[in-house]
Amino acid sequence: MKILLAEDEKRMAQSLSELLRQENYEVDVFGDGSSALDAALSGIYDAAVLDVMMPGMDGFTVAKNIRKEGISLPIIMLTALSDVDDKVTGLDSGADDYLTKPFMAKELLARLRALLRRNSNIEDGRLSYGDIVLDTGDATLTCTATSQSVRLSEKEMRILEYMISNKGRILSREQLAVRIWGYESDAEYNNVEVYMSFTRKKLSFVGAATSIKAVRGVGYELRYDDV
Numbered sequence: 001m002k003i004l005l006a007e008d009e010k011r012m013a014q015s016l017s018e019l020l021r022q023e024n025y026e027v028d029v030f031g032d033g034s035s036a037l038d039a040a041l042s043g044i045y046d047a048a049v050l051d052v053m054m055p056g057m058d059g060f061t062v063a064k065n066i067r068k069e070g071i072s073l074p075i076i077m078l079t080a081l082s083d084v085d086d087k088v089t090g091l092d093s094g095a096d097d098y099l100t101k102p103f104m105a106k107e108l109l110a111r112l113r114a115l116l117r118r119n120s121n122i123e124d125g126r127l128s129y130g131d132i133v134l135d136t137g138d139a140t141l142t143c144t145a146t147s148q149s150v151r152l153s154e155k156e157m158r159i160l161e162y163m164i165s166n167k168g169r170i171l172s173r174e175q176l177a178v179r180i181w182g183y184e185s186d187a188e189y190n191n192v193e194v195y196m197s198f199t200r201k202k203l204s205f206v207g208a209a210t211s212i213k214a215v216r217g218v219g220y221e222l223r224y225d226d227v
Contacts, residue, residue, distance in 0.1 A: 006036035033057025067094035130210035130224025
């Protein structure tokens with residue numbers, strides 16, 4: 001799971017990012033609202049944790065613009081403002097939940113888990129689409145039609161996890177590269193093509209009708225052809 005964290009106070013940002021990484025989330029940290037919005041619009045994140053008071057653009061405005069673009073990214077707002085009107089403003093801006101500083105780390109994690117469960121088809125670490133089931137706990141791909149299973153590499157698992165979570169959408173090479181390798185990676189687009197080939201072979205190995213289709217000039221789409 002990939003989390004966008006927008007927090008301009010460096011010590012708080014470091015503490016929160018370490019907390020989330022200890023829970024096995026991938027975290028990208030942004031120190032201003034404009035950068036956070038640009039990142040959110042990429043569509044590669046599973047949830048966002050936004051501080052309200054940030055330079056460039058406040059968290060309320062970031063959330064409003066995310067929703068304006070039709071993105072259903074789960075959002076938790078963080079703020080030192082405890083007034084009820086501020087909470088209402090945050091929720092009306094498009095946030096799904098709201099935490100007032102200071103807060104307990106375990107409460108943030110619990111609320112984040114609840115939002116992720118609500119906005120995904122993950123159940124006990126298992127994602128399903130068409131005739132495949134992906135178990136993220138042991139990186140196993142299973143075809144329900146053939147009962148065949150195969151172990152995936154970390155990159156293959158993350159590709160399928162991302163594509164199942166975005167079923168029905170065409171994902172660009174850039175989105176996949178950033179999602180799997182990260183913003184600061186030197187990975188090139190041919191890395192995406194190589195690992196797509198590996199992942200397709202695993203789908204074929206288990207006899208799945210679910211497949212990864214290349215959409216010329218656009219990217220890749222997960223499809224299920226029930227024949």
